[in-house]
Amino acid sequence: MDTVPFWVQLIALACLILLSAFFAMAETALMAANRHRLRHLAKRGSRTAQTTLWLLDRTDKVLSLVLIANTLINALATALVTAIAISTFGNDEKVITIATAVVAFLLIVFAEISPKIIGATFPERIALPASIVLKPLMTLGKPVIWFVNLFVTVLLRLVRIKRGTIRDHRLSPEELRSMVLEGGQFIPKKHQSILLNLFDLESISVEDVMTPRAQVEALNLSVPIEEIKRQLTTCYHNKLPVHEGEINQIVGILHVRKAVGLLNEEDELTTDHFRALLTPPYFIPQDTDVLTQLQYFQENHERLGIIVDEYGEVQGLVTLEDIIEEMIGEFTTSTPGAARADHFGWDAQGECLLEGSTTLREINKHLALQLPLDGPKTINGLLLEYLQDIPEASVCLKINGCVIEIVQVKNQSIKVVKLIQAAARNTLPLRA
Structure with missing residues (x-):
C-alpha cells in the first residue's frame, strides 16, 4: 500500500462505500416496489419494468447477489481502512481499532441506513434503473450464487424449511378495498365511492x-x-x-x-x-x-x-x-320515491325523525350508526324483534349506543321513530 498514493486509497474507499450503498438501496427499492404499478408499466412496453418484474420473480437469487456483494465490499472496505491506518500511523492496535470503528460507522450511515431509507421512499424511481445493472450482475455472478445457495439449501433442509414456495400475489377483496381507500388522493371521491360500492354488492x-x-x-x-x-x-x-x-x-x-x-x-x-x-x-x-x-x-x-x-x-x-x-x-326522479326521506341526517339537537319502514342500511349509511344488519331489514322490524311485542308510543330503548324513541304506532306496526345521538341524549325512560 506504500506505493499507492493516499488520495487514491481514499477514492477507492469512497467507491466501495458508494457501491455498497447502491446494492442496499437497490435491494430495498425492489422489495418495496409496487408490483401492480410495475405490471401496468410493463404492459405499456417499459423494458425496465419488465426487467424489474423478472428480478422480483427471482427474489432469492437477487437477495443472494446483494448479500454476497455487500459482504465482500464491506470486508474490502475494512481491510483497506486497516491498511491505510497501518501505512499512515504504524502497527498500533489503538489506531487499528479506531479505524475499524470509523469504517463501521461510515458503512452503517452511508451504505446501510441512508440508502435503504431512500430506496423505501422512492422504490419505483430507484428499482427501475437499478434493475438494468442488477440483471447483468446476476448473470455474471451466477456460479458464485449457485455455490453459496448450495450450502443454504443444505442448511434449510437440516432445519426442515422448504424453499421455492411461490408467493400468491393475488389480492383479496378486502385488500383491494384497502387499496382503494388508501388511494383517495389519486382517485376522485365519486369514483372511489363507486368502487367501494362494487365491493359491497356481493355481500348484500x-x-x-x-x-x-x-x-x-x-x-x-x-x-x-x-x-x-x-x-x-x-x-x-x-x-x-x-x-x-x-x-x-x-x-x-x-x-x-x-x-x-x-x-x-x-x-x-x-x-x-x-x-x-x-x-x-x-x-x-x-x-x-x-x-x-x-x-x-x-x-x-x-x-x-x-x-x-x-x-x-x-x-x-x-x-x-x-x-x-x-x-x-x-x-333524479319524479316518481313517488323521490318524496321519501332517502336523504336525512341529524338536526341541530342531534335528533332524526324517520319512518318505521326506513331500512337499517340507509340509517347506518346516512347517520353513521352501527345498527345490526343480520336480522330485520327495517327499523320497525328491528324494534319489534327487540321488544317482542307491539309497543306503545313514547317507549324508548338503546341499541348499539343509539337511543330510539317510538313516536307513532299504527296498524300493528311502528310508523315513526326518533333517533337520538349519544351526545344529545337526555333523561329518557329507557327500556332494554
Missing part, C-alpha cells in the same frame, strides 16, 4: 335493495275495469306487476305505454285485452346477492324481478335501476 342481497311489498305499485285485474283505467292513467312507473286477487298471484308484467294505447280505442275494454299484453314475470329468491342478480339481469335480458321467499310469497320487487343506484347513487 336483493332483499336489501328491493322495494318492499307494501310499497309496490301493482295492477289488480280483479277490480272493475274503470278502476284499472284510473290506475293506468295515474301510475308513475313504466312497468307494473299484474296480479289477480291478492298480490301473491302475479300473472305477468304490464308495459304501461302499451296499455295506455288501449284506453284510446272505442271498443269496450275487458281484462282480456290487458292479459294479452302481459309478459311472463321474472322471480328472484330473496337471498340472491346483488352482484349475482346483476349478472342474471344481463343474461336473461330482464330489468325487473319479483322477489319471493322460500314459500313463494311475494316480498317486493327489484329493478336494474335499483342495483345501479346502489353502485353510483340515486338518480
Whole structure:
C-alpha cells in the first residue's frame, strides 16, 4: 500500500462505500416496489419494468447477489481502512481499532441506513434503473450464487424449511378495498365511492335493495275495469306487476305505454285485452346477492324481478335501476320515491325523525350508526324483534349506543321513530 498514493486509497474507499450503498438501496427499492404499478408499466412496453418484474420473480437469487456483494465490499472496505491506518500511523492496535470503528460507522450511515431509507421512499424511481445493472450482475455472478445457495439449501433442509414456495400475489377483496381507500388522493371521491360500492354488492342481497311489498305499485285485474283505467292513467312507473286477487298471484308484467294505447280505442275494454299484453314475470329468491342478480339481469335480458321467499310469497320487487343506484347513487326522479326521506341526517339537537319502514342500511349509511344488519331489514322490524311485542308510543330503548324513541304506532306496526345521538341524549325512560 506504500506505493499507492493516499488520495487514491481514499477514492477507492469512497467507491466501495458508494457501491455498497447502491446494492442496499437497490435491494430495498425492489422489495418495496409496487408490483401492480410495475405490471401496468410493463404492459405499456417499459423494458425496465419488465426487467424489474423478472428480478422480483427471482427474489432469492437477487437477495443472494446483494448479500454476497455487500459482504465482500464491506470486508474490502475494512481491510483497506486497516491498511491505510497501518501505512499512515504504524502497527498500533489503538489506531487499528479506531479505524475499524470509523469504517463501521461510515458503512452503517452511508451504505446501510441512508440508502435503504431512500430506496423505501422512492422504490419505483430507484428499482427501475437499478434493475438494468442488477440483471447483468446476476448473470455474471451466477456460479458464485449457485455455490453459496448450495450450502443454504443444505442448511434449510437440516432445519426442515422448504424453499421455492411461490408467493400468491393475488389480492383479496378486502385488500383491494384497502387499496382503494388508501388511494383517495389519486382517485376522485365519486369514483372511489363507486368502487367501494362494487365491493359491497356481493355481500348484500336483493332483499336489501328491493322495494318492499307494501310499497309496490301493482295492477289488480280483479277490480272493475274503470278502476284499472284510473290506475293506468295515474301510475308513475313504466312497468307494473299484474296480479289477480291478492298480490301473491302475479300473472305477468304490464308495459304501461302499451296499455295506455288501449284506453284510446272505442271498443269496450275487458281484462282480456290487458292479459294479452302481459309478459311472463321474472322471480328472484330473496337471498340472491346483488352482484349475482346483476349478472342474471344481463343474461336473461330482464330489468325487473319479483322477489319471493322460500314459500313463494311475494316480498317486493327489484329493478336494474335499483342495483345501479346502489353502485353510483340515486338518480333524479319524479316518481313517488323521490318524496321519501332517502336523504336525512341529524338536526341541530342531534335528533332524526324517520319512518318505521326506513331500512337499517340507509340509517347506518346516512347517520353513521352501527345498527345490526343480520336480522330485520327495517327499523320497525328491528324494534319489534327487540321488544317482542307491539309497543306503545313514547317507549324508548338503546341499541348499539343509539337511543330510539317510538313516536307513532299504527296498524300493528311502528310508523315513526326518533333517533337520538349519544351526545344529545337526555333523561329518557329507557327500556332494554
